[in-house]
Amino acid sequence: MVDRHEVDERKGPAVSGYVGAKHEFHDAEYVRGWAERFAPTAPRVRLFDLVLEQISKPQVAAKHVVELGIGPGYMARHILERNREVSYEGVDFSEAMFAIARHTIGDLMARVTLTTADLFDNSWPAKLSERPGAIISTWALHDLGGQQAVADVYKRCFEALPPGGVLVNGDFIKPDGTAFDYEAGRFSIDRHFELLKAAGFAEPQCLAHLEPNTENPTAGENYACLVALR
Template sequence: MSGYVGAQHEFHDANFVRGWANRFVPTRDRLKLFDMISEQISQPSLPNAHVVELGIGPGYMARHLLERNPVISYEGLDFSEVFFEIAKETIGDLMHRVTLTKADLMNQAWPKKLSKTPGAIISTWALHDLGSQQAVADVYVRCYETLPKGGVLANGDFIKPEGTTWQYEPGRFEIGLHFELLRNAGFSHPISLAHLEPNIEDPKASENYACIFAVR
């Protein structure tokens, strides 16, 4: 069996964003991804406790990490004002620890908008929406340039699984290619902590995502 895996989004449309956020309420597998990232940003070896999320979306991961990591400060980047409104609702009483920064990751100057240097840059289900391998590669380069020595990058994003006969949208590609792009950016030993909700034979757009991790 073969077909096409991809999705189209209208992240500036309030009705679309509300519906998307409702569909992405964290499941058990998605919470596993959040916990993997939480473990990485709680390591004492991090150069500082400021965490930047690329594409904060509805704020589900932000809330999860803030509840479990009381010492971190948090900065959520997004290009959608609608997502900022939903994120504020989700994060609620923890918003005093959060900075919301409007930025477009396609603009290579986005790191200049950060409030301070992060010890960790994280993202989930966002970078594939940039639409190409080159766009993801550019983000990886900017992350390497932005992080201090010992800083970490954790990207939980949709991938194209090995062995599939399905065609995938350009932003979804193999883990091995992510590793290559990370090494080209300067990261020396990128790894994948997990491949979650794997489905090779009959994949859905919400399946097949990995937790890709690298240290500066």
């Protein structure tokens, strides 16, 4: 159910000092409206470019990229248009999202595999069509609802990547110094570092904190680009 905390992740104001959002990702009509409101803005495209830069480095071991939570396919399209080398695999648990992603990716779908999996199920890596050289994600893992679920995904990523592979997670975080309460899936960059290190990634880094706002944050602000080399 959508509750009083549901806010548009682009414009909605934080309600009563709380930052978070709830979604109906299996409802086709909800998903269509949500995807229209979530169309990429300039700062969001900046995140796509940061991810693109990381996966396009020559030292990244393989040419197969897996996106966790492909959603409407905005990042997928952005990357596939600009990096003609990679094959791409979008993981999601929503058939409604896959329908929109197919439309967004359009003529580039020949390089894309869509794989149905629930990221709560730790066996999701076994469903991948091939071993990835990069695993990427934007604005998805916070929806798992808490640190343990994100920690589990980080562990599975470490196991799935070969040495030289890269994980790039661009996601909503709780900024330091805020007086607001955040939903449990949005937590500090330092805590993400701890979870990444616990998963096996030696030196995780934060490339950017985008749309920072501690004073009057909306649910669509404060996301970080975290990168971890295997």
